[in-house]
Amino acid sequence: MTAELIGRRTQRVTTSAVEACDLHVDRRGKQVLHGLTFTVPAGRITGLLGPSGGGKSTLLRSVVGVQAGVRGALSVLGRPAGDADLRRRIGYVTQSPAVYTDLTVRRNLQYFAEVVDAPAGRVDEVLADVDLACAADARVDRLSGGQSARVSLATALLAEPELLVLDEPTVGLDPVLRRDLWRLFRRLADRGRTLVVSSHVMDEASRCDRLLLLRDGHLVADDTLDGVLARTGTCDVEQAFLALASASVPA
Amino acid sequence: MSARLTLATARRVLAQLRNDHRSVALMLVAPLVLLTLLRYVYDDAPQVFDRVGGPLLALFPFVTMFLVTSVAMLRERSSGTLERLLAMPLGKGDLLGGYALAFGGVAVVQTLLASALCLGPLGLDVTGAPGLVVLLAVLDALLGTALGLLLSAFARTEFQAVQFLPAVILPQLLLCGLLAPREAMAAPLRWLSDVLPLTYAVDGMQRVVASADVTGRLVTDLLVVLGCVGGFLALGAVTLQRRSE
Numbered sequence: 001m002t003a004e005l006i007g008r009r010t011q012r013v014t015t016s017a018v019e020a021c022d023l024h025v026d027r028r029g030k031q032v033l034h035g036l037t038f039t040v041p042a043g044r045i046t047g048l049l050g051p052s053g054g055g056k057s058t059l060l061r062s063v064v065g066v067q068a069g070v071r072g073a074l075s076v077l078g079r080p081a082g083d084a085d086l087r088r089r090i091g092y093v094t095q096s097p098a099v100y101t102d103l104t105v106r107r108n109l110q111y112f113a114e115v116v117d118a119p120a121g122r123v124d125e126v127l128a129d130v131d132l133a134c135a136a137d138a139r140v141d142r143l144s145g146g147q148s149a150r151v152s153l154a155t156a157l158l159a160e161p162e163l164l165v166l167d168e169p170t171v172g173l174d175p176v177l178r179r180d181l182w183r184l185f186r187r188l189a190d191r192g193r194t195l196v197v198s199s200h201v202m203d204e205a206s207r208c209d210r211l212l213l214l215r216d217g218h219l220v221a222d223d224t225l226d227g228v229l230a231r232t233g234t235c236d237v238e239q240a241f242l243a244l245a246s247a248s249v250p251a
Numbered sequence: 252m253s254a255r256l257t258l259a260t261a262r263r264v265l266a267q268l269r270n271d272h273r274s275v276a277l278m279l280v281a282p283l284v285l286l287t288l289l290r291y292v293y294d295d296a297p298q299v300f301d302r303v304g305g306p307l308l309a310l311f312p313f314v315t316m317f318l319v320t321s322v323a324m325l326r327e328r329s330s331g332t333l334e335r336l337l338a339m340p341l342g343k344g345d346l347l348g349g350y351a352l353a354f355g356g357v358a359v360v361q362t363l364l365a366s367a368l369c370l371g372p373l374g375l376d377v378t379g380a381p382g383l384v385v386l387l388a389v390l391d392a393l394l395g396t397a398l399g400l401l402l403s404a405f406a407r408t409e410f411q412a413v414q415f416l417p418a419v420i421l422p423q424l425l426l427c428g429l430l431a432p433r434e435a436m437a438a439p440l441r442w443l444s445d446v447l448p449l450t451y452a453v454d455g456m457q458r459v460v461a462s463a464d465v466t467g468r469l470v471t472d473l474l475v476v477l478g479c480v481g482g483f484l485a486l487g488a489v490t491l492q493r494r495s496e
Contacts, residue, residue, distance in 0.1 A: 028496060065338065065493070066337065066338050067495075068495055069496070084340075087338060087340045092335065094335065096331060097331075098330060098331030098334065098335040099332065100267060100330070100332060102270050103263070103266060111262075111263040111266075112335075112339070114255070114256070114259035115339050155335070159339075
């Protein structure tokens with residue numbers, strides 16, 4: 001038991017869940033990601049931060065394997081991104097809730113549970129995880145924006161994926177819910193899951209183990225929060241981002 | 252393709268439909284009202300109803316399922332659920348098969364109601380086997396479903412999807428031999444009619460209504476409709492790309 005825990009911990013330190021090398025993405029003839037090279041450590045929370053329109057969603061979609069026009073090397077959980085084997089191992093939550101609004105929360109989860117072949121009982125577990133048990137029998141189109149976002153998140157948790165890719169999961173949520181969700185993310189990471197969480201809210205950086213700062217399709221930092229602050233000589237990530245942005249103006 | 256996932260998808264599609272009482276009512280009741288209306292509009296000339304009753308039994312499932320499927324699939328695309336499903340261990344065949352199964356099932360109910368009404372109270376003379384009427388109607392429904400699945404890829408809004416009805420369905424309706432016999436059409440129109448799938452759906456139903464014999468032409472009609480269902484589903488699968496812009 002202890003050996004296994006130690007083993008897992010060392011593995012967490014040494015392995016990476018995502019490895020990108022010179023990653024380019026072209027969309028409709030225009031380059032939106034310009035040669036990104038980075039790794040995402042396994043069992044940690046990596047925050048993908050940057051302003052809207054900077055390529056965060058495109059990068060996440062590339063990792064999940066649903067983005068077209070990807071060039072360069074991108075390996076996810078030891079397989080090339082988009083490999084059929086990864087569909088069971090990645091949970092992906094899009095920015096807008098991708099669930100059936102004309103079904104109840106429970107019926108949505110039941111269908112997706114069937115798709116990923118999750119055991120019975122898993123639906124109730126994820127409902128409790130995202131704190132939606134009381135709304136289980138409500139139709140999604142009767143829920144608030146924050147609630148439907150959590151239905152979408154619950155869907156991605158069903159298969160207990162090794163890697164969770166979350167596109168702006170906390171946007172528009174009230175502070176209490178946001179805190180609760182980050183606690184959930186931390187619990188998942190403590191259980192050995194890898195999380196990549198995007199946000200345009202810079203102060204969410206403090207909740208992440210590692211940061212990728214993305215601006216105009218260029219990676220301006222791949223570091224811990226402390227590392228970013230030390231390197232830029234600033235005291236918060238907003239300032240650090242400004243310093244990095246002015247220092248690395250793309251040619 | 253997996254039977255478990257196809258069935259799960261079909262059940263989910265039906266659950267969505269069940270929550271939409273108005274659509275279910277329209278799908279099941281509208282054909283009955285229209286058939287009754289037609290029967291009494293031509294009360295003085297029952298031969299008209301005998302001539303168009305059969306083709307209409309082919310037309311209703313085709314048009315209804317085309318509309319319902321194209322809008323349902325478009326919602327699947329625009330709500331992001333399609334992208335989510337394609338990022339999950341679900342095959343394209345499971346998704347298309349699930350839709351075909353669900354709407355094929357609804358078509359069975361629709362056809363049983365419509366043909367019971369036609370054969371019973373409205374007094375439509377059907378010489379062929381009633382089972383064949385239902386079989387053909389279900390095939391026509393699958394034709395509508397498959398075409399709807401395919402064309403939904405070319406619409407960006409529900410508004411556009413509905414416009415495919417006049418653009419794609421009405422020309423077929425004009426040329427299928429329901430309004431004017433195909434033999435009386437100008438040659439180019441007849442050639443066009445020869446390559447439109449609804450022509451075979453309607454021709455098949457006319458043959459079942461008119462004769463108890465299963466002729467070579469009827470088998471050809473069945474095979475053409477079946478082939479078009481398969482072809483449209485295959486083309487529809489091509490439009491389901493796991494990777495998109």
